[in-house]
Amino acid sequence: MSIAATAGHSSSSWRPPAPKPRDKIMSSLEMLYVVSRNPLEVWNKFHFTEKAVARRNIFGDVVVLMDPAGIRHVMVENVANYRKDDLQRRVLGATRAKGESLLTAEDELWRKTRRTVAPLFTPRRIAGFLPLMSAAAERLAAAWRRKPDGYPIDAALDMTRVTFDVLSSTLFSNGIDNGNDRFGNAMSRFLETTGRVDPLDIIGAPDWVPRIGRLRAQSTIDFFESSVASIIDTRRKAIEEGRQPPPDLLSALLQAADPESGQGLTDAEVAANIVTFIGAGHETTANTLTWALYLVSQADEVREELEAEVDGIDLGSLDAGDLFERLPFSRAVIEEAMRLYPPAPNLSRTAMEPDVAAGTIIPGGANVYMPPYVLHRHRLLWDEPDFFRPHRFMPGRRESIDRYAYLPFGAGPRICVASQFALMEAVIVLATLVKTARVVFSGESPPRAVQRITLRPAGGMPMRLYKRSNFT
Ligand code: HEM
Numbered sequence: 001m002s003i004a005a006t007a008g009h010s011s012s013s014w015r016p017p018a019p020k021p022r023d024k025i026m027s028s029l030e031m032l033y034v035v036s037r038n039p040l041e042v043w044n045k046f047h048f049t050e051k052a053v054a055r056r057n058i059f060g061d062v063v064v065l066m067d068p069a070g071i072r073h074v075m076v077e078n079v080a081n082y083r084k085d086d087l088q089r090r091v092l093g094a095t096r097a098k099g100e101s102l103l104t105a106e107d108e109l110w111r112k113t114r115r116t117v118a119p120l121f122t123p124r125r126i127a128g129f130l131p132l133m134s135a136a137a138e139r140l141a142a143a144w145r146r147k148p149d150g151y152p153i154d155a156a157l158d159m160t161r162v163t164f165d166v167l168s169s170t171l172f173s174n175g176i177d178n179g180n181d182r183f184g185n186a187m188s189r190f191l192e193t194t195g196r197v198d199p200l201d202i203i204g205a206p207d208w209v210p211r212i213g214r215l216r217a218q219s220t221i222d223f224f225e226s227s228v229a230s231i232i233d234t235r236r237k238a239i240e241e242g243r244q245p246p247p248d249l250l251s252a253l254l255q256a257a258d259p260e261s262g263q264g265l266t267d268a269e270v271a272a273n274i275v276t277f278i279g280a281g282h283e284t285t286a287n288t289l290t291w292a293l294y295l296v297s298q299a300d301e302v303r304e305e306l307e308a309e310v311d312g313i314d315l316g317s318l319d320a321g322d323l324f325e326r327l328p329f330s331r332a333v334i335e336e337a338m339r340l341y342p343p344a345p346n347l348s349r350t351a352m353e354p355d356v357a358a359g360t361i362i363p364g365g366a367n368v369y370m371p372p373y374v375l376h377r378h379r380l381l382w383d384e385p386d387f388f389r390p391h392r393f394m395p396g397r398r399e400s401i402d403r404y405a406y407l408p409f410g411a412g413p414r415i416c417v418a419s420q421f422a423l424m425e426a427v428i429v430l431a432t433l434v435k436t437a438r439v440v441f442s443g444e445s446p447p448r449a450v451q452r453i454t455l456r457p458a459g460g461m462p463m464r465l466y467k468r469s470n471f472t
Contacts, residue, residue, distance in 0.1 A: 009298055015386050016295060016340055017446035018377070021045045028058040040345060040373060040451040047374050048385075052360040061366035063357075066378050068404035070358025071370050074349060075404070075412035078357075082349035084414075085367050100269065101276035102417060110414075116258045116265060117273060118417055120249060126421045127320035128247065129170045133425045134315065136165035137432035144437045147465050155293050155439060155461040159286040159429075166425055167282055171274065172231060173246035228271050236267065250274065281418055283454045284343035288426050290461050292337035295388050296434070297441045297463065302390055303434075305329055307468070310435040315428070323424060327431055332393035334426045338408035340388065345373035345455045347410055372407045373455065381405045438470075439463040 019041045026034065026042070034042050047053055051067035065071050074082055083106055102113045119125065140162045147153075235250055245251035253270045257263060265273070296303045309329045324331050347370045355362040362368060377385040381402065383392070391397060409416035416422065433439075441447075442464045447457035 009300065012301075012387075014298055014388065016298070016388050018340075018386065018449060019043075021048055025055075031057070038450045040449055040455065043371070043374055047371075048377060049379050051380070052358040054360050054362075054366075059367075061363045062369065063360060063362050063366050064369045064371065064374070065358055065360075066370075066375050066381075067358035068381070068402040070360070071375075071404045071407070071411070073357045074355075074368055074370065075410070075414075078355060079412050081352050081355055082368065083352065085348045085350040101272035103276045103280055104272075112258050112261070112263070113265075113269070113273075114413070114417070115260060116256045116263075117253070119259075120252045120256065121418050121421055123320065123420060125252070126418075126424065129421065130318070130320045130323065130424060130428065132169040133166050133428050134318075134432065136162055136169060137429040139165060140429075141432050141436040144433070144465055149466050149470060151465045152442060153439070153463055153465055155463045156286070156290045156457055157460060159289040159293070160283065162429055163282050163286040163289070163425070166285075166429075167278060169248075170421075171249045171277060173248045173250075225271070225275065228274050229267070232267055232270055232274070249277065277418070280416075281422065283456070285422050285425055287341065287343045287454050287456050288334060288338055288422075289429055290457060291341040291455075292333055292426070292430055293433070293439050293463070294441060294447060294457070294461055295337055295340070296333060297439055299388050302333065302388065303438075306333055306430075306434050310431045313431075315431055315435065318428075320424060323427060327427055328395055329390065330427050330431045330434075331423070332390040332398075334423065334430060335393040335398075335406075335408075336388060336390040339376040339382075339393075339406060341449060341455050342372035342376055342408050343454045344408070344410070345451050346371040347407065370407065373451075375405060375407060378405070436468070438466045438468055440466060 019038070022041075022044045025044060031042060044053075047064060047066065051065075052070060053064045053066075055062050065074065084104070100109055100113070102110070102117050105113050140158060144153075232250070232254070235245060236254055239245050239251070239254060245254070250270075253265060253273055256265060296306060306329055309327060313326055318326055349368045349370075351362045351364055351366045351368055354364045357368075375381065379385060382405070383389075392401070404411060409419035409422070440463060441461075443462045447461055448459075449455055450458045
C-alpha cells in the first residue's frame, strides 16, 4: 500500500462515523433487542434536538435529559434525590469482589469511601505518576520503532496494553507484569464480562437467574479476584513487617484512612476498589486513545498541528504542573475525542421522589438518563456537533462550553475520582506516540462504534505504522 494512498482527509469536510439516529420511536421489545446489541443505536433524531424526552414503557418511566441546567439539577442541586440506577449497579456489580467499591457504593458507605479514596488522586499525589505513564508510553513507542514500515497493528489492542502497563505500574509498581500473561488474559476476560449488558439485567431479573456470559467467565473472574487478593495479602504483610512499601496506589489504599473517623479500608474493600480502578480506568482511557488516534489519522490538518506541537517539546522534561500548558493541542484532541466518542456514553440515575428538571416532570422511581454521547452531539449545544474540531477545546474557546454540556467524567459529587489521572495519561501517551510514528487507518470500512459500558470500535481498530521521516 503506498503511503500517499493511505492519507486522511481534509479536516473540514470529514464526518467521523456514528450510527444514524432513528426516525421513529421503537417498541419496548425492539428496544430490548437494540440495547442488548448496541445501546448507542437506541437514540432517535429528537434526542439530539430536544432538551428532554420522557416516556413510559414496559420497564417503567424513563426520562432522557439533554439540558445542561436540568442535568445540573439532577447531578448537583438535588443530588440527594437520585441514586445510581439498578441496571448500572447490576452490570457493574455483577462480577465485583466481595466488598463494595467507590463506584458501586451508596449513601454513607459511598461518602466514607469517597473521603478515603479521593486523597489518592489529588494533583499533588498523581504528579508522581507522570514519569511512570511516560515510561509506559515510551515502551510502546520503542516497540513501534522496531517495526517495519506498513506494519499492521490493532490500535485498540495496543492502547489496551499501554493503559494496562500504566495501571500495573501505578497500582502495583509493576508487581504483576513478570511475564504474567495469565493475569493479563484473566483481566481482559473479566473486562469483557463486566462490559456486556445482559437482557436479563435490563428487564431486572433477580440476581439468582444465571447469566450465560457470566457463567462462562466465572473461572476467569475467580482467578482474577484471587490474584488481586493474594497481591493485597503480600503487600499488607510487608507493611506490617515495617518494610517501606512502594509509592503506588495499592500502598496508598492500604494506608488510607477516612479523615473523619480515622478508619481504614478492609482488605475486601481494598480489593473491590482495585478491581474497580482496573475496570473503570483501563478501557475508558484505552478507548479515548484509540478514537483519538483514529480521528487524527483521518484529519490531515489536525495531525500536522499535533505533530508540530509534540515535535517542539522534549516530552521527558515535562512535569505534571506544566503538562497541559505545554501540550494544549494534544489535550484539546483528547477532549474532542471524548466529546465524539465518550468512553462512558450514558450516565443514569433513579429518582427517589418525584421531581422536575428541564421543565419535565420526573416521576418517583423513574430512570433518568443523561447520555454524554447524545449531549455531546446535541444540535442546540454545539457548533458542527458531528465534526472533529479540537480547536473548540483550546484555551480561550473552551471557557464558553457549558460545564454541564460536556460530561466525559460525569459531574457533581460522583464525578470520576481519577479524571486528572486519566487526562494526564491520555495526553502523555498520545503525545509520545504521535512523536514516534504516524498511524494510518487500514480498515476496509469505517470503524463501527459500539457501547459495552464503554464506547469501543467493534472488532478493534486496524491501522498501519509508518516512520514519521517517510512523510517529511
Ligand atoms: C478517560 C478515562 C475515564 C473516563 C472517561 C471516566 C469516566 C467516569 C465517569 C463518567 C464516572 C461517573 C459515573 C457516574 O456518575 O455514573 C466515573 C466514575 C469513576 N471513575 Fe472514572 N473515568 C476514566 C478513568 C478512570 C480511572 C483511570 C480510574 C481509576 C484509576 C477511574 C475510577 C473511577 C471511579 C472509582 C469512579 C466512581 C466515583 C464515585 O462514584 O465516587 N476512572 N468515571
